[in-house]
Amino acid sequence: MTSIAFIGLGVMGLPMAVNLKRRGHEVTGVVRPGRAHAGALEAGLAVTDDLPRAVSGADVVITMLPDTPDVRSALTDAVPHLRAGALVIDMSTIDPTATREIRARIVPESVGMLDAPVSGGEAGAVDGVLSIMVGGSKEHFSAALPVFEAMGRTIVHVGPIGAGQVVKAANQLIVAGNIQMVAEAVAFLDAQGADLPAALDVIGGGLAGSTVLERKRPAFLGRSYRPGFRLALHAKDLGIVQDTAAAAGLSLPLTAAVTQLVRALVARGDGHLDHAALLKLTEELNGRGV
Template sequence: MKIGFIGLGLMGRPMAANLMDAGHELFINRVKPVSQFLVEKGATACDTPKAVAEAAEIVITIVSDTPDVEAVLFGENGAVHGLSKGKMVIDMSTISPVATRDFADKLAAIGCAYLDAPVSGGDIGAKNATLTIMVGGSDEDFARGKPLFEAMGKTITHIGPVGDGQTAKLANQIVVGLTVEAVSEALLFAKKAGADPAKVREALMGGFAGSPILKIHGERMLNRTFDPGFSMRLQRKDMALVVNAAREIGLALPNAASTEQLMNAAIARGDGELDNSALIRTLEAMAGLKDEA
């Protein structure tokens, strides 16, 4: 298929490459030196999202936040100006479920389909095409988009109507955010109590506390390797989406709210562009420990 791909960040670049490896023709926007390899691989560079949409059958977006999706879709030279009846937009960003339904309604008015299909699995999952993809939209539209999802991910679930994919992703981010915070507290507790945090992590990995976050993020915390697989800034953005969505439906999520505040503190310390596992640095500072990196 002819696929437009907008959002060539840490996640988007390998996802786009995997689509090309699956035989799809790509049209891309905002090519920078780090994404130039896609052009060399055969992708066509377009000047605007509008031009991407004009050339493609399906437009995929994966950008940082709700306003960014709105801008690439509906802004000046946005994709909507190049879309025509029968085309489809698949948004793989993590954004507001409420805004998602509004975007879908606007596109439906011009005869275009919409799927929200946020992903989990980080840059590793994006590179290895093993992402978890949570999809909202009609059965017919999901069937149309599924071959593309299969080129980028491993666990693909049609959750329900438009917006439900984003709801599932926010539920995912509650688990991720709170578990990152819990692992940070556990390793900090071990260190402050005089035990070897590496040995404690090793023991916990064999029990019920074992998890991918304890394995991967715990190792990052111990080794002080905070190059972003998923930045603190983006994790905090997702936690804010959770808290705002909960407020809209009158739901108390006290631990999600407190984790958002801890991430606000981490960003205030200058850790926004570090991996979200760097949350341990903020907890260490609160405990009066000197930063080791």
């Protein structure tokens, strides 16, 4: 059993923390009073808003927060209270350069650190089958493996600190591009009068099949965009891709195009919707939206 302080009990964080508890770890959720606090209590987690107290006795501190400033702030507050030998695991999706800076300037060498962003959405978090891409030392990765195994199925060490965030950025550009192309295929099929469920069945069984097509199928067929992963967060992630690519002098034209579509949805007030709502915009651009 590992003592874990889990900071960030949102759509993804809460089921991840619950799965850690189910696997026998001692988990304390760090959350302010409010909806997330009530949800954590309902799920049977121990919760507190006293971050220093929660992290001071923890073997592992996990952050699962929306953006880079949130992670930086939480770890700045937490680090002075960590015991030597503790391990910080940031499972948020943030800027890889910032991850390296946090390791160099905030988290001391006496404390281990891994960056371990995840993919799989809310469903993957609930089912404990997330893909977890881990950056940091192999020693710390090995120590954290039992923790990761409670939350994920595909768990891979991808390089030194920051490498997890680089791989997650690549994951996010592939996901956004895939969703957009499926959205355009759905609009094309509908315009031609094809049986959409049957068409997606046969497409899904061939080379064009994908996890996006499988997982987002209900949203595409029902035009239901309850957030599993919000467009606002995907816009943030694509911004990380563009900034990192620009720093490396890379040109990613298709990434730029889908980023603009995602940002357009966010700008008009749809940032709270699931990223499958790229279909909503695609249909509207073709005079078929409601």
